[in-house]
Amino acid sequence: MGRYLLRRLLQLVPVFIGTTLLIYVLVWVMVPGDPFAGKCGERPCPPGFVAMMTEKFHLDQPWYVQYAHYMQNLFQGDFGTTFSGRSINDIIASAYPNTLKLALVALAIEAIIGLTAGVLSGLRRNGFLDNLVLVSTLFLIALPIFVIGFLLQWLLGVQWHIVEPTVSNEMRLSELIMPGFVLGSISMAYIARVARTSISENRRSDYVRTAIAKGLPMRRVVGVHLLRNSLIPVVTLLGTDLGALMGGAIVTEGIFNIKGIGGTVYRSITTKESATVVSIVVILVLVYLLMNLLVDLLYAALDPRIRYE
Amino acid sequence: MSDILVSEQSAAGASGRPAGRLLEVDDLRVEFRTRDGVAKVINGVTYHVDAGETLAVLGESGSGKSVTAQTIMGILDTPPGHVTGGQVRYHGKDMLAMSFEERRRIRGEGIAMIFQDALSALNPVFTVGFQIAEQYRVRRGMSRADAKKRAIEMLDQVKIPNAKGRFNNYPHQFSGGMRQRAMIAMSLALDPEVLIADEPTTALDVTVQAQIMDLLAELQRERQMGMILITHDLGVVADVADRIAVMYAGRIVEEADVYDLYAKPAHPYTLGLLNSIPRLDEKGQELRTIKGLPPNLMNIPPGCPFNPRCPMAQPVCREKVPPLLQIGAGRASACHFAEELVNRD
DSSP: OHHHHHHHHHHHHHHHHHHHHHHHIIIIISSOSOTTTTTTTTSOOOHHHHHHHHHHTTTTSOHHHHHHHHHHHHHTTOOOBOTTOOBHHHHHHHHHHHHHHHHHHHHHHIIIIIHHHHHHHHHSTTSHHHHHHHHHHHHHHHSOHHHHHHHHIIIIIIISOSSOSSOOTTOOHHHHHHHHHHHHHHHHHHHHHHHHHHHHHHTTSHHHHHHHHTTOOHHHIIIIIIHHHHHHHHHHHHHHHHHHHTTOOHHHHHHHTOOOHHHHHHHHHHTTOHHHHHHHHHHHHHHHHHHHHHHHHHHHHHOTTOOOO | OHHHHHHHHHHHHHTTSOOSEEEEEEEEEEEEEETTEEEEEEEEEEEEEETTOEEEEEOOTTSSHHHHHHHHHTOOOTTTEEEEEEEEEETTEEGGGSOHHHHHHHBTTTEEEEOSOHHHHSOTTSOHHHHHHHHHHHHHOOOHHHHHHHHHHHHHHTTOTTHHHHTTOOGGGSOHHHHHHHHHHHHHTTOOSEEEEESTTTTSOHHHHHHHHHHHHHHHHHHTOEEEEEESOHHHHHHHOSEEEEEETTEEEEEEEHHHHHHSOSSHHHHHHHHTSOOGGGTTSOOOOOOSOOOOTTSOOSSOTTGGGOTTOOGGGGTOOOOOEEEETTEEEOOTTHHHHHHOO
16 A cells, blocks of 8 residues: 555656646747736836746747746745736735535535435335436526526525525535535536435445345435445545536636636636746645545545555 | 154254244245236246245246246336235245345345355455454444354364464455355354245355265255255265255246155156256167257246147146146145146156
């Protein structure tokens, strides 16, 4: 297990370098146009500013030198600054906690609602609840997320005043439930469906029959023997989804006025803040890689037949 | 041999085990309702098992022997399976009329079951020890430590070497034979009165088969359990069974003491089965088989269900279903010509 973990962590190094290099080249080298266009309002930038920035970002040097400088700073924990001189570390530090909160709320909603719906419908296939779950999940999967978002915001927030239509800067949990539901809705539907299939397949398995033949109460047969086996695919889905959620949610953040990482990266792209884009994407790559590793480890923890050597 | 059995039985009666009729299946009828039609899988099965005896239920696949066992245990897949008639009495009480909770209490403590394939019958994600100890914890309310101690004792009783060390192993870490031993330990954990063994050695190597059968026979004798041994292996039966019930197309076609059945079968199907055992002294001969296939259970032929395959079939066999009738002390046959069969030389 220890050796496996070490190998996986070492594998992260080339993947990390490869992806960051790709992003860096894409954003700094391959984007057409003058990096200073539009940076100084209506007028062209003064030569002094251009000279200063060119030196600061090593724009007069080949791209691999630029990349080397960037990585050097990165490993010292310095993401650099924007053109206007704002620290990118500060930008990330203010946006990322918001993204994280929203992601965790969405994940919790996905897991709780999706799993419950999936388990209940899987136990009674073709029952009323099963059909309800099938139809409603199909609905969620078919609808684009911005439709669900605006619809709920308008209904619950504007028409019925059940919740605040947008999220305040304090990011209270009660305000985050609706955005979390919207963000997690599609994955929630998939989780419900995977759990349903998994439960109804395992329901007929020999070991469940054995558990019943042992005279265990039904809630133990289902809650321990059936659930534990059926959770394996669901956990995989949840894990990969957490990686995606932590990458920010441009649409959901936009609808509910959440100052998260998705909106930040979107704004950076439109304003050609290349340094910010690269830094955020680098973090997202790292988060995604670690989440994938976590899923693989969880997989082994849930299924003892999988052993990593 | 039979003398020894009798004396052991009476000894058991004195030691607190209720001697006598433990389990009776009475005119049980089960059908499977599928999209393609209704398959009559069990058509009036009657058998019983007493404390301290082993009843072997013999039959081809599809003869209904496993479905009968599943109905007794209450683990019949419903749908498609439906019990349409008959009773399953445990200590004289009809289990089919009991509440779910009442029946659940009998499982494991009163009647336990061993399955054919221990690898799929054991839960892959829990340790073998957990799956045995679980019963002591849930059913007897024991502490974790006590349950573990008892589970290790059980593993020891089924002769698993280093029982303590294997407690924390998962089913896939056991060999086939050891896994079946663990399965036996699990079914016997709550000291059941009746043990149903559904082809317990089919999935095992021949060398291991004998060990497992010996173990089962030994445990059955020690605990004076009533055992229902479901099998299609005549070799296994001869060693351990006291009585044999032969099933065909969801019916019992013959029931007899093991010696009588081997010496003088009273049903042509039994005769066919016995003849199909390869013999060492007739080397080079073609293997003898029973011609034809078992009937389609959705469309059982009129009269005796065996008549299309029976070498002795007469016109009456195509018209009248032969009832299972007593033809002597402790034996019965469902053949119109049972007397002739037994009395021939």
